[in-house]
Amino acid sequence: MTTRRPVNWTSAKIPQGQVYVLPERCKGCRFCIEFCPKKVLAESGSINAKGYHYPVVAPGKEADCVHCRFCDLVCPEFAIFTEERK
Amino acid sequence: MSVEGAKIVPSHHLDSLFRADRLPHILCPGCGIGPAMHCFAQAMLDSGIPLERHVCVSGIGCTGRVAGYVNVDSYHTTHGRAIPFALGISVVRPDLKVTVFSGDGDLISIGGNHFIHAARRNINLNVICVNNFNYGMTGGQAGPTTPLGAKAATAPYGNAERPFSLPYLAAAVGATFVARWTALHVRQLKEAMVRAMKKKGFTFIEVLAPCPTGFGRPNNIGDGLEEMERYRSRCVVNHRAALHELDLDLRRIDQPFILGNFVDIDRPHFRPPVIEQGPAAEFGRDDRSADGGGAAMEGAP
Amino acid sequence: MSSGKRVSGGEHFMVGDHACAEGALAAGLEFFAGYPITPSTEITEHLSRRMPELGASFVQMEDELGSLAAVLGASAAGARSMTATSGPGFSLMMENIGLAAMMEIPCVIVDVMRGSPSTGLPTAVGQGDVMQARWGSHGDYSIVAYCPNSAQECFDLMIKAFNTADQYRIPTLVLMDEIIGHMTERVVIPEAVKIAFSGRKRPVRPASEAAFLPFKADGNGVPPMAHAGEGYKVHFTGLTHDEKGYPALNAEAHRILVTRLIDKVRLNAAAIVEYEGLHLDDAEVVVVAYGCTSRSARQAVFTAREKGVRVGLLRPITLWPFPEDKLRRLLRKGEVKRFVVAEINMGQISREVERLTQIPVARVNHPGGAMILPEDILEAALS
Numbered sequence: 001m002t003t004r005r006p007v008n009w010t011s012a013k014i015p016q017g018q019v020y021v022l023p024e025r026c027k028g029c030r031f032c033i034e035f036c037p038k039k040v041l042a043e044s045g046s047i048n049a050k051g052y053h054y055p056v057v058a059p060g061k062e063a064d065c066v067h068c069r070f071c072d073l074v075c076p077e078f079a080i081f082t083e084e085r086k
Numbered sequence: 087m088s089v090e091g092a093k094i095v096p097s098h099h100l101d102s103l104f105r106a107d108r109l110p111h112i113l114c115p116g117c118g119i120g121p122a123m124h125c126f127a128q129a130m131l132d133s134g135i136p137l138e139r140h141v142c143v144s145g146i147g148c149t150g151r152v153a154g155y156v157n158v159d160s161y162h163t164t165h166g167r168a169i170p171f172a173l174g175i176s177v178v179r180p181d182l183k184v185t186v187f188s189g190d191g192d193l194i195s196i197g198g199n200h201f202i203h204a205a206r207r208n209i210n211l212n213v214i215c216v217n218n219f220n221y222g223m224t225g226g227q228a229g230p231t232t233p234l235g236a237k238a239a240t241a242p243y244g245n246a247e248r249p250f251s252l253p254y255l256a257a258a259v260g261a262t263f264v265a266r267w268t269a270l271h272v273r274q275l276k277e278a279m280v281r282a283m284k285k286k287g288f289t290f291i292e293v294l295a296p297c298p299t300g301f302g303r304p305n306n307i308g309d310g311l312e313e314m315e316r317y318r319s320r321c322v323v324n325h326r327a328a329l330h331e332l333d334l335d336l337r338r339i340d341q342p343f344i345l346g347n348f349v350d351i352d353r354p355h356f357r358p359p360v361i362e363q364g365p366a367a368e369f370g371r372d373d374r375s376a377d378g379g380g381a382a383m384e385g386a387p
Numbered sequence: 388m389s390s391g392k393r394v395s396g397g398e399h400f401m402v403g404d405h406a407c408a409e410g411a412l413a414a415g416l417e418f419f420a421g422y423p424i425t426p427s428t429e430i431t432e433h434l435s436r437r438m439p440e441l442g443a444s445f446v447q448m449e450d451e452l453g454s455l456a457a458v459l460g461a462s463a464a465g466a467r468s469m470t471a472t473s474g475p476g477f478s479l480m481m482e483n484i485g486l487a488a489m490m491e492i493p494c495v496i497v498d499v500m501r502g503s504p505s506t507g508l509p510t511a512v513g514q515g516d517v518m519q520a521r522w523g524s525h526g527d528y529s530i531v532a533y534c535p536n537s538a539q540e541c542f543d544l545m546i547k548a549f550n551t552a553d554q555y556r557i558p559t560l561v562l563m564d565e566i567i568g569h570m571t572e573r574v575v576i577p578e579a580v581k582i583a584f585s586g587r588k589r590p591v592r593p594a595s596e597a598a599f600l601p602f603k604a605d606g607n608g609v610p611p612m613a614h615a616g617e618g619y620k621v622h623f624t625g626l627t628h629d630e631k632g633y634p635a636l637n638a639e640a641h642r643i644l645v646t647r648l649i650d651k652v653r654l655n656a657a658a659i660v661e662y663e664g665l666h667l668d669d670a671e672v673v674v675v676a677y678g679c680t681s682r683s684a685r686q687a688v689f690t691a692r693e694k695g696v697r698v699g700l701l702r703p704i705t706l707w708p709f710p711e712d713k714l715r716r717l718l719r720k721g722e723v724k725r726f727v728v729a730e731i732n733m734g735q736i737s738r739e740v741e742r743l744t745q746i747p748v749a750r751v752n753h754p755g756g757a758m759i760l761p762e763d764i765l766e767a768a769l770s
Contacts, residue, residue, distance in 0.1 A: 018090070018093065019091070019092040019093070020092065020093050020094075020095045021092045021093070021094055021095070022094070022095060022096070022097070022098060023094060024110075025098075025109060025110050027110065027114075027115035027116075028115055029115045029116045029117075029309075029310050029311060030311050031116075031121070031270075031310070031311065031314060034311055034314070034315070035270065035314070035318070041092075052115070055092065056091060056092050057090075057091035057092045062089040062090060062091055063089045070272065070273075072124075073121065073124055073125060073128060073272040073273065073276065074121050074124075074269075074270065074272050075120070075121070075124065076113065076117060076118070076119070076120020076121050076123075076124065077109070077110055077111070077120055078098040078100060078101070078104065078109065078120075078124065079098070080092075081098060081099050081100075083099075
């Protein structure tokens with residue numbers, strides 16, 4: 001009996017992402033924070049000019065982003081995106 | 087490797103697809119139109135069709151404002167008339183990829199007649215309908231998609247009317263591609279948009295979207311996040327779902343929201359009739375064979 | 388008639404509606420969207436036969452709301468575009484006439500007037516849409532409206548209408564009436580090379596260069612027009628907008644925009660206005676009449692002259708802008724004692740003449756269903 005594994009189990013590499021934020025565009029909807037599959041994001045302690053808490057990387061999660069781009073695509077304000085770290 | 091937190095930057099990698107000098111847009115926090123517009127921009131890129139060949143037409147309402155933000159040729163027309171306006175563009179410039187991006191009230195209520203006839207004719211047109219179950223711009227009135235019993239500014243005792251099921255309607259009147267996704271299902275939504283852009287004929291994508299200000303508040307849905315959470319927990323993807331079973335009621339927790347790409351068929355799209363006589367070439371229109379529909383503009387008298 | 392050619396040069400015996408359609412084709416019509424309605428249906432039917440021969444696009448729409456919207460879309464994509472209708476359909480087009488004015492999208496709208504209001508007299512004449520043509524959409528804007536009084540003019544004025552629409556980027560109306568639309572007369576169509584053409588002002592620099600401001604006017608108040616698919620990434624909106632085309636929802640931006648929309652016609656009126664005068668030089672009584680009514684008025688003037696009474700006829704060919712200057716010049720000469728306005732409505736242009744002249748205006752009216760007889764106009768002119 002063998003264990004099922006993806007065929008690229010050894011070659012596939014999980015990417016690591018870098019989060020970029022445009023704080024002044026954020027309206028604090030929290031979509032990116034709540035729906036990040038790796039729970040990388042958290043609310044900022046400070047607020048932007050409109051008074052919203054924008055997303056930041058949660059303490060200790062700096063290496064956890066996998067550049068899945070979900071935060072990017074779900075952001076209504078085009079205020080967050082990720083890039084793959086090389 | 088040094089690992090940092092979020093970096094603050096002045097611009098977004100998709101800014102060239104938007105009229106970035108107009109951002110932030112007017113839409114409320116928690117509104118689902120932003121994610122839908124975001125998917126549309128990404129889909130235009132992914133379609134492989136040059137941006138110069140994309141045209142966005144919208145009507146009136148919150149979703150109608152999308153045409154003012156996307157950085158392609160864009161037309162923000164009269165209430166309900168986005169589809170016939172887009173028909174005019176599509177017919178005379180069949181080489182362009184025309185998308186109508188508007189709301190449920192605009193497309194299905196005041197524009198409902200144009201919707202059914204454009205689908206019947208199979209105009210070469212992509213329609214993206216953001217359905218937030220109410221008239222948002224005017225302050226949360228009931229519309230043709232407001233669920234039975236839901237509260238609205240003009241239905242303070244609960245909506246007395248049965249709503250349309252938009253995919254069922256679109257399929258019945260002849261759309262060649264019919265999909266329903268939500269503002270949360272951004273990957274599937276974007277992929278559906280790309281598929282629609284690659285098709286000829288009338289396509290229809292419904293995007294369920296939170297309107298925390300107009301619909302959420304009177305219906306105890308809290309904020310946009312809570313409605314998105316409902317999408318996450320209650321949506322079921324079933325591409326082969328029976329079209330007549332796609333009714334939606336956000337308030338009923340026993341009923342799933344069925345999403346999917348329900349229809350994908352091919353049938354000849356509309357072309358104005360042409361008869362093979364007369365000196366068409368005199369006016370430089372012999373290049374219409376590329377698509378078969380409409381008159382090319384070059385060499386117009 | 389099916390010549391297979393865009394310009395059916397030669398002499399014809401042709402109904403007014405068909406002459407109108409032939410004029411549109413000769414002017415380079417590339418897109419028609421319309422909905423059947425009496426008494427304009429013959430225009431739509433004729434174009435449905437003729438346009439497919441020419442590679443031009445004919446679409447029968449679901450209603451008149453969609454018809455004009457489709458015309459505007461096609462025109463925004465660069466095609467010379469038109470629709471044709473009658474009163475009830477014309478009413479439905481009002482919203483998109485406002486949009487055409489606001490977006491500055493050229494288009495030609497033919498309204499073959501019938502007895503009104505409402506469904507009124509579908510198969511019989513009326514001239515009750517003339518004020519609606521000027522003011523029908525909400526707000527302040529300008530249009531040009533031509534008013535033919537013969538089948539020949541139906542042809543000729545369609546060409547002018549397209550040129551005017553393109554030149555000033557405005558909705559241009561052709562106000563026919565049921566008599567003119569359904570009357571068969573001699574029509575002479577010139578050769579293609581003799582058809583006047585003046586098109587749209589277009590951006591000078593390619594889209595790749597610098598920012599183009601799609602609503603920045605030059606010279607005569609008209610901005611150059613970029614079409615869909617040319618790479619300029621234009622934004623057109625019915626909202627009040629700035630020179631970029633972006634919404635600018637404040638009083639100052641609104642004043643600048645609406646003033647310019649009005650001034651495009653107001654300041655160019657001398658170049659646009661057309662009228663026909665008959666025996667105006669020494670006239671003591673001036674009959675003002677247009678469309679089919681001007682044909683009765685002409686007969687009344689001839690009869691009056693035979694009786695030695697100095698009656699003249701002023702026939703506005705552009706009902707809008709109205710030939711105000713001509714009226715004022717007539718007044719300044721001091722010989723005109725009275726105006727008679729004959730029209731198949733209960734007094735629409737007569738109010739305009741009263742407003743402009745401040746002297747007594749005799750009205751010859753009925754609300755529709757038949758022509759006004761020369762005798763009725765004569766009686767008013769002589770009394």
